[in-house]
Amino acid sequence: MKYIIAGHSSFYPRENWLNKIFSKIFQGNINEKVNHSFFSRNKITDAIDILGVGSAMVESIKFWGDFFEIVNIDKISKTLSLSPSGKIIFSKDPYFQNPNSLWILHCNSLCKNSESPLIWTLALENKYSNIFTRETLEERCKIFVQENSIKASEKTLKDTVSIFIKTFLYDFSENKDPEDNIISPFSSLKYLTCKNNDNFYFRNISSGEISEYILLYILYKKLDFFNKNNKILLDELFSLTNNIIKINHTEFIKLIKKLEDCGEITIDRSANLENIIFKNNEITEEFILNKILESESIING
Structure with a gap:
């Protein structure tokens, strides 16, 4: 990788x-x-x-x-x-x-098969807390590069952590040069918020803020799913989604219900397992993307 x-x-x-x-x-x-x-x-x-x-x-x-x-x-x-x-x-x-256009690009950045954006991944992975400071994220990155023998200077890591934060959370107080008075488009998602000027955290996205077809897109990009399978455990998809887009279980289930209602999936609850079964395992990227952008979403943050 x-x-x-x-x-x-x-x-x-x-x-x-x-x-x-x-x-x-x-x-x-x-x-x-x-x-x-x-x-x-x-x-x-x-x-x-x-x-x-x-x-x-x-x-x-x-x-x-x-x-x-x-x-x-x-x-x-x-x-x-x-x-x-x-x-x-x-x-x-x-x-x-x-907003779904930006969520597509966000998924693209985190669903690469041969590359991984280090700071993005370490900030969003489920095994870490949603809350972090600039310093704790920098330290997380330093430990990772040391343990994995990755060449990266402390200055580079600090710089990229700052870029990551500014991509999602724009601080107008730092904006002094009129030429720099341009915010990141991703800040409009209000995905990363700041508390007490120190603690950053990802808020949970509601089901009304993203298209239900984003879930299919994550599967398509992350797992090359539709060329290999037609079912996945509900909990597995929930975990996979939360490594990219933070969403609580209730809102996630609402998206699943929308996919059920439009006939894309069924849920098999036999043997005490909840398997999502996809009715069309020949689904294409073009189909998913068009469906995503047919959806209208409203940012709640």
Whole structure:
């Protein structure tokens, strides 16, 4: 497993950066392909002009485009294109007005098969408390890299912990430069909150804030589920979901009930086990993503 620790150039994702990828790099065309050298050093002047940001921010936009799996890089054809999720999001919700678009990208960041965003994972894993301070998260990361022989400086870990917090919780008091007066789009989810200016914690998301099809998307991305299985234990899916999106059991069951009502699943309660059985094990990523973005959600935090 490769752990993603750095590469963001000390910038958290900014509100208009995600749309810039679509409108500036791909010129508002979901099927557009551009030369993969767009982000290369010898093309940096062109990228600066097109994106309207400095060179360090160009590098950061490249990082976040890959981190949230918005962009695909085809090494054979040497082209950049929008990913399947990027195409559907930008065709249906180019300005990220639907919170489900951000939840899709959040799932993308944590459901990679060969990579893991270290700070994101250590902050959200079930075995840790939902409440943490900046210092306890930094210490958690230091212990992990030491135990797993991962090369990462203390400065890099501190920097990325700060980026993680600012991605979900924006502190206006730190904003002094007018050019930096841009918040992270993920702060609108109000997922990470702060208590007493020191303790950060993830709030539990209600069933009305996300599409029930997010559960199917997590299975599709995390387990390549629908190519191998047609059932999973209810508790297993609950645990898997809470490693990505915190939700209490009552609200989780409400999402399960919605999937039952729309005919996607049935629940087998025989042998004292609750198995979720999927009626269609040939479900596609495109189908799930379209269903997610057909849902309207309201942030409650």
